[in-house]
Amino acid sequence: MIPARFFHSPSAYVQAVERLEPLLACLTVLLFAVAFYLMRHGIARCYRQAYDIAEAISNRPAARPAVRGTQLPARESGDAGKSADAVNLYSCLEHTGPGSSRLAKKIKLTVRSFVHHRHTQRWLEYWNLTPAHTALARATPRLLQKIYRPYQSLRLRQPERLEVLISHYDFIFQQGLAPLVLKAAQLQMPVGSFIGKSGDVYEVRLAAISSLDREGELALHLYRDQQHLFSTAFTFYKHDVSWCVGIGCLQGPRGADARERIRRATRDMFGLRPKALMIRLVREIGHAYGCQRLVLVGNGNRVVNQPSKADRVHADYDHFWREIGAARRSDGDYEISCKEIQAAALADLPSKKRSEARRRISLAERAVDDVRRALACGRR
Template structure:
């Protein structure tokens, strides 16, 4: 197979295991290899990232998904990126470069950035794209959301699949996150990322938003004896999500946003300032296109 011959340098045992997995699910995996060959040809990629080629044979996005579904989501994900962002942008993503979605200031004047990148390292199991909220001055990651956009079956509905949220990794993460929330006029970092997710869903032609539950998270078995630092089930329920079995939540097609009439008069000034910030960020992302955005490291 072309893909197996053009994988990036990796352990021979890993390549053998990948080959054996293709025998266990030959139709789905081989169909993914064909699409991956086409992707690399369109994006002018000569060496196939091993972890990308092997994604359908591992837990990815959600525990409920079968190998054929993972293959279908990945294939349609890159078809969409090629169509919307273009060949050059996909080449940049596969090369490990990121894109600046938005830059904005908090109440204190501190600058923040939203960056879109291909999911790497341990995040690659949670998605194929990651949006990262950064404090620009210290380059500290405040929060991240990992996802993919695609159809779980050929010709099916295109969904944005959220595989996981990650928070700040600093020792004082809780205090730092509270400080950032106050600086962003009361806008929680996770809630900000959800505005990004919904805007990208529309940009990429998605119809629905599906999110992993606690049980559906790809690391749930590894952490089943530990307390989750983030309760996905609770968060999705708060956002109007409905459980579709134990593994997946269906989120509303559009976010429910309060109007100024829903806010107490004493808090309306702060509400207007917060929503002006949200609208600015959403406008940046709605008009984002890699061809008009310089990739920065």
Template structure:
């Protein structure tokens, strides 16, 4: 679905520091992983030129949020597949591009790009979405989809590009593409309890540990319960999408 696929190994791709063989291996591994998915519709969505809805969940006040998937398209230097989070008004809130590769005999997921909304989208829209999702930022919602996708598709580790490791930080792209690089990846990965392995790469946990309710101030427990319930709904939606035999609870995942 990407006409530039043959030339990817000759340019900066996924993460700085990879050689042409590394890039080729990562691309081949990604499509082998796609072929291994039980759900043909999900495999199609992750390779589709157009966005395809894959997960839908209900937030506060009945607002519906939808995660779409597609091939990487315009973010083709950052991976092979992209996830997109849209709100009730179809406003793009965040996007994440990744590739599933092999490392030391293991299947690993590598995040090459994580972007917020378009410039014309106000901060108030993001604040409203965060409130509707009980304190979860849009990028954090997409990460939950990644965590659940990894847990159900034989992913052994999750890696993510650092600020300096992003492909547009390479010398040849710094002047032409640097203006597209805004938020700090390092700060976000650190907030997810990530571990920086090298100047270019972070390792993220496979799942985010939840605080025990007893450790949370009593006045905040109700909000945390709602947040945990939302995370459970997202997980159920992802699991139902990955495994056709799974039927999610109250959220309808067939879109």
């Protein structure tokens, strides 16, 4: 559970420190190199000791569940003693080739494990709770580094990021979605499809962890005839006593013809905009799993907070959130209820527009039903 006090707008100082963390890590590495050159043997000996301590921290087994209220099966006695099965901080480098790049990443992780000792320890304990946790962490090495980087919204500092991530995976395991997430982390999974006015086939695919990994743990991608059209990334988490879905990204296609592709798709889907469909799908998923609110990242809180490029479309999140009826929060993000999904009132439309509106509603409902069914089939 995430205490309410965690959700606030971080100071400019905190945001600056988090944004500069990669630079600070590089400077730390440089200082290590200079110190080693100046005091070779002494610094080398100190570094070896520091490395041994960090290794011990990373390999420390879980002594107890890291999250209150989480009911998870214990490891079998045969697995408990197999240290080779446990993950540590350096497990995320297993697929990295040898060389200076691997060494630099290892030093960077070592520094981060010292700076964020308690959070690193709790994070590693969590991923060694059960064989299922360990299997997911080993299959997706980048997962172990997520607590060190800005995530989903800049309002989240590292303690909140850790709470959100643990809360999300508690939800995934409690709902029996871990096998589905593991598959989606390895390969995008089709979870829905429909045919547009032109006869083109649209497909919704689910990805996990590595796709849009700074914006969410799960991602939905919309394709038109095998060409990417739109994506959104989201995360489940608990705030106070209720579950929420947080959206950290709403991304359209890139390229000179991006806007035209969106316009053509909107016409082909009977006036349903791709971004509106993606938000509807996530909102319906949240509703199906008992989430109370959909929390939407504001422009100022985006983790990739830089001037928009000419080939990007739909960059103004705030405008769209207001358009769908979301309310702005004091921390700069927006929220809308997952429970109050109102059906369109056809009687309010001119008679000549009702036929297309019916087709639009039918198309959206089919996509929603397909996604719900696919997620239900993926549960165990």
